[in-house]
Amino acid sequence: MNARLEKFDGAFLLLLAVAAAFVPFVLSGYEIKLATTITIQAGLAVALGFVVGPAGLTSVGHAAFYGVAAYILAMMSPKSGPADMLLTAAIAIFGAAAFALVVGAVSIRSRGMYFILMTIAFGQLGYHLFNDTGIGGKSDGSYVQFRPELHLFWTDVSFDKAPRFYMLVYVVVFLVVGACWWLRRSAFGSVLLAARDNEARTRAFGFSPYVVRLIAFVISGGMAGAMGYLTAAQHGFVAPQMLAWHASAFALVMVLIGGKDTTSGPAIGAILLLLAEEILQRWTEHWLVGVGLIIVVAVIAAPRGLVPFVAGLFAPKQAHHG
Amino acid sequence: MVEPVLRASGIGKRFGGLLAVDNVNLDLHPREIHAVIGPNGAGKSTFLSTIAGDLPPTTGQVFFQGQEVTHLPVDKRTRLGIGRTYQRSAVIAGFTALDMVRLAMLHRVSSAFGMLSPLASNDAATRGAYEALARVGLSERAGITTDFMSHGEKRRLEIAAVLALDPKILLLDEPLAGLGPDESSAVVALIQSLKSHCAIMLIEHDIDAVFSVADRITVLDNGKAIASGTPDAVRNTPAVQQAYLGFGED
Numbered sequence: 001m002n003a004r005l006e007k008f009d010g011a012f013l014l015l016l017a018v019a020a021a022f023v024p025f026v027l028s029g030y031e032i033k034l035a036t037t038i039t040i041q042a043g044l045a046v047a048l049g050f051v052v053g054p055a056g057l058t059s060v061g062h063a064a065f066y067g068v069a070a071y072i073l074a075m076m077s078p079k080s081g082p083a084d085m086l087l088t089a090a091i092a093i094f095g096a097a098a099f100a101l102v103v104g105a106v107s108i109r110s111r112g113m114y115f116i117l118m119t120i121a122f123g124q125l126g127y128h129l130f131n132d133t134g135i136g137g138k139s140d141g142s143y144v145q146f147r148p149e150l151h152l153f154w155t156d157v158s159f160d161k162a163p164r165f166y167m168l169v170y171v172v173v174f175l176v177v178g179a180c181w182w183l184r185r186s187a188f189g190s191v192l193l194a195a196r197d198n199e200a201r202t203r204a205f206g207f208s209p210y211v212v213r214l215i216a217f218v219i220s221g222g223m224a225g226a227m228g229y230l231t232a233a234q235h236g237f238v239a240p241q242m243l244a245w246h247a248s249a250f251a252l253v254m255v256l257i258g259g260k261d262t263t264s265g266p267a268i269g270a271i272l273l274l275l276a277e278e279i280l281q282r283w284t285e286h287w288l289v290g291v292g293l294i295i296v297v298a299v300i301a302a303p304r305g306l307v308p309f310v311a312g313l314f315a316p317k318q319a320h321h322g
Numbered sequence: 323m324v325e326p327v328l329r330a331s332g333i334g335k336r337f338g339g340l341l342a343v344d345n346v347n348l349d350l351h352p353r354e355i356h357a358v359i360g361p362n363g364a365g366k367s368t369f370l371s372t373i374a375g376d377l378p379p380t381t382g383q384v385f386f387q388g389q390e391v392t393h394l395p396v397d398k399r400t401r402l403g404i405g406r407t408y409q410r411s412a413v414i415a416g417f418t419a420l421d422m423v424r425l426a427m428l429h430r431v432s433s434a435f436g437m438l439s440p441l442a443s444n445d446a447a448t449r450g451a452y453e454a455l456a457r458v459g460l461s462e463r464a465g466i467t468t469d470f471m472s473h474g475e476k477r478r479l480e481i482a483a484v485l486a487l488d489p490k491i492l493l494l495d496e497p498l499a500g501l502g503p504d505e506s507s508a509v510v511a512l513i514q515s516l517k518s519h520c521a522i523m524l525i526e527h528d529i530d531a532v533f534s535v536a537d538r539i540t541v542l543d544n545g546k547a548i549a550s551g552t553p554d555a556v557r558n559t560p561a562v563q564q565a566y567l568g569f570g571e572d
């Protein structure tokens with residue numbers, strides 16, 4: 001990433017973090033719930049962007065990691081009272097990461113189209129596992145009757161109130177986005193970029209592209225799991241569709257629209273798409289056509305994503321003669 | 323005689339119907355420059371790749387410091403001390419020269435934990451990278467993105483990166499190709515000076531350079547080693563003179 005894009009990326013992240021911090025104070029009711037959903041999806045998109053961008057892995061299976069974690073919470077939730085948040089979250093994230101390890105270990109050796117196909121296949125496998133078998137309530141899905149509680153030493157913290165749940169989501173997504181931003185700038189991120197550009201050279205520098213990509217994939221899968229957990233906790237409901245490849249593809253669209261080579265891009269892509277969806281839905285029943293049009297226009301106008309596009313607007317003119 | 327640091331024995335590499343490398347033996351001794359020459363398509367790069375690990379040989383074995391490495395992946399061989407450059411410049415796009423060489427330093431100076439901090443904050447990697455860049459005369463160009471470097475600079479950058487690996491053996495695939503005369507003699511001098519550090523296998527078409535720096539020469543033709551020995555011995559081999567008719571002049 002060039003220095004200017006890096007600055008813009010950082011500025012956008014800061015702006016988003018500050019703006020999102022105001023949500024519980026300036027919004028209310030339904031809007032806070034919408035903001036919660038958008039924030040979680042932004043976290044998912046950023047986690048996915050980390051593998052699509054630096055790792056060069058176009059995963060169309062991330063919804064499976066997201067959905068598996070959601071199902072783990074549903075299955076671990078007692079009918080009689082709230083589950084222990086730290087315990088269930090740890091297991092859900094671990095489960096998602098373990099699934100990502102299996103998917104990644106098998107898929108990452110395939111490149112390009114074949115990698116995409118493998119991730120779709122694994123995702124659908126997850127979808128059908130919950131849709132067709134008895135696990136987790138078949139195609140009807142399953143409920144999380146009580147939102148999990150956080151047991152701290154001296155007290156139990158409930159997140160039943162929307163503003164407080166939003167704050168929980170804010171903190172978790174902040175950590176996930178911060179980790180992705182940090183990893184992209186780290187030596188580990190540089191190795192990923194090098195492997196994306198020149199696999200042979202990177203190997204001859206002593207790094208296994210397979211191993212570094214797999215590590216990135218597992219981290220990202222675990223993060224996607226955290227987002228699935230939050231979604232299940234928010235809605236109190238899980239369904240097989242959460243794992244389906246449509247969901248994976250929609251997250252990928254967010255990543256690409258915002259810009260896979262930045263951390264802020266996928267988040268901005270998520271916010272724009274979900275807001276557009278929300279607004280168009282109120283306006284017309286043919287809102288999906290509208291969303292499609294927005295995607296087409298965005299991709300034509302800013303093929304590398306909106307954040308690089310905006311950063312490019314501020315490029316000094318002489319840079320083009322380089 | 324001292325143990326060879328590298329022993330390639332009976333190396334063969336088949337691409338479908340083509341036997342690109344045919345039963346080649348080569349020992350590389352410490353502090354030795356062993357040149358591999360031969361006409362285009364003779365199998366030199368393929369042979370080098372079987373030693374570096376980029377290509378698995380169809381037959382034969384590779385021993386490095388007495389350990390068999392025939393089936394070890396490239397990254398493991400690099401960590402053991404085998405460094406290589408590519409015939410076609412293999413710089414990393416979007417990286418500055420400094421970052422690319424820092425990357426090469428990493429596996430020596432960084433713990434797993436250190437991988438979490440940015441390249442630029444790794445002082446050991448930075449110091450080593452500047453040293454390596456200085457040796458190839460690229461200190462002034464450290465901050466330049468590789469995409470904006472000239473062909474000669476890219477070739478030298480690659481050598482800097484492979485020096486940063488601090489290899490025990492260095493496999494150079496036509497390091498002089500496309501260099502201007504000044505750059506070329508600087509690189510020849512550099513190769514000469516590296517000898518005290520590591521053993522070098524040098525593939526090169528520049529015959530004058532080869533005969534001036536090589537301690538031993540192996541000549542490949544059609545995948546076969548048709549001669550091997552000191553420069554004088556090789557020069558006087560009839561088969562070599564035949565294979566090189568109309569070739570040695572460019």
Ligand SMILES: Nc1ncnc2c1ncn2[C@@H]1O[C@H](COP(=O)(O)OP(=O)(O)OP(=O)(O)O)[C@@H](O)[C@H]1O
Nearest residue numbers: 337340342360361362363364365366367368369409
């Ligand atoms: N990956 C490959 N697949 C099929 N054939 C190959 C492959 N790599 C090389 N060859 C063939 O093997 C033979 C040896 O190629 P190689 O590149 O090793 O020759 P070389 O001696 O390095 O030649 P040059 O001096 O032109 O670099 C050539 O006929 C080449 O076309």
Ligand SMILES: [Mg+2]
Nearest residue numbers: 366367368409
């Ligand atoms: Mg060659």
